[in-house]
Amino acid sequence: MGSKSINSESGRAMSEAGYRFIKEIGKGGYGYVYLFNRRRSGERNDDYVAGKFVYRHIFGPSDDRASGAAYQRALEGLQNFRSLSGESPYLLRVFDVRQRHGEGYFCYMMELADDMESGRRINPRVYRPRTLKNELERFGHRRRLPARKCIDIARGLARGLQILHEAGFTHRDVRPSNIIFVNDVPKLADFDLLAGHDAALTSYIPRTYAAPEGSHSSQADIFSFGKTLYEMCTGFPVKDFPCLPPDIRHWEDHSTLLKINKIIARACARDLRKRYASAEHLLNDLAGI
């Protein structure tokens, strides 16, 4: 399906610009993510990157103003994110943005996630991106991560969120499939919905992760972050939130999990006054464990 969903124009364009299309590796609400090879002169090793293509037609008919505005917002989200992506190791690095509106899309290149099995040793034939979602479903069934690992990942992501929020943006779609690992470092990715704190904008975050008041604020991101942390440390799907595994008391990291549970409770409080007011507060509590 990969080569079918990339049109011939963009395929040629990417080749001319020094990227060799390999295959499709992901699909989002607005476009596709492909694996590309970037071989620089003088370098012996292959350099792989991910390229995201966002297509105008996915938003709606070309004469529809509302879908045109949504397409523009996705582009703005990307530009906003690009200005921040170098600010923190916990935000995915984005480069080489190309606006090809005449051909009905825009695209950009970004760091490639580790491979699920071989990390940075990428074998394009069997490559599978290491997202948090894939990590939680690694061996064909759901599993949890050890409490220590959860804290390490959570601290990194909270720091990434803090930078986004302090710059005035909301991610709007924090969930395991949008968190990837690069060199084993967790990073917030998929920022198509990134925007200022504007309640009028639509978000497509699944209801199970969405804050009850909507996804337009930094506190809503914290709510979704709490749900993600819940999945990480219990291994339960988010629909089971907030139930705990009945045998949790026998787990060796039980006492640490109880501390994380308190943080999840505050991150996922339905009452905004009881929820963390900022990612900084959340980060402080995570650091305190």
Next chain:
Amino acid sequence: MRRVKPDPADTLRTRPTLLSKVRRGDEDGWSRFYALYSDFIYPAGRAAGLSHEESKDVVQEAMVTVRNYINRFVPDENRGRFRTWLRKIVQSRIADQYRNKKRNPLERVDRHPPSEDSATSTTNRIPDLNEVELDRLIDGKLEQAILTEARSQARKKVRMEDYQAYDLFEVRELSAREVATSLGISPVTVRVRAFRVRRIVEREVRRILKMLEQPNRFG
């Protein structure tokens, strides 16, 4: 009992006219109704000895009957509740499945041969379950579906810590001491938290039943 002010954010509360909507042919109301009831009709079919496919047919056929005849259902305490009406429909559709098997011997599966008791009864008799058992079975499945829905509503209204205690204590049936160890609190706190949630779950159950059985009060 203190009356609870309706909360527009609550899915079920925004649909107190569920049956009224189904009567009007409202697609959204119908989808909600289907989701709620198919969860209990299918297991009732399986428990009555039907196969997966046959039980799915029972769901489809029962829903078609409800859709066609919902306007004839008049909620009346003397004549019967909505649950009783629906139970009769499900019972008949299960009986239909057994009759079809008799008519098509090649498809007949003798996993549950008719009992002596049922062999002498009416054509509507289910081979291996008498009507009382089937009534109990269907009621049980319906109550389970309502309880699941009530818990899912309560989950949105209570503190996370309270629901965790309730789930481990009441749903998973761990002892208060085991839950206390699991959550790092005292057994007394476990009981208090679980009780707090149970009250809300019970209130939700009452509300759902009222909504299902007295649609006119809401419509």
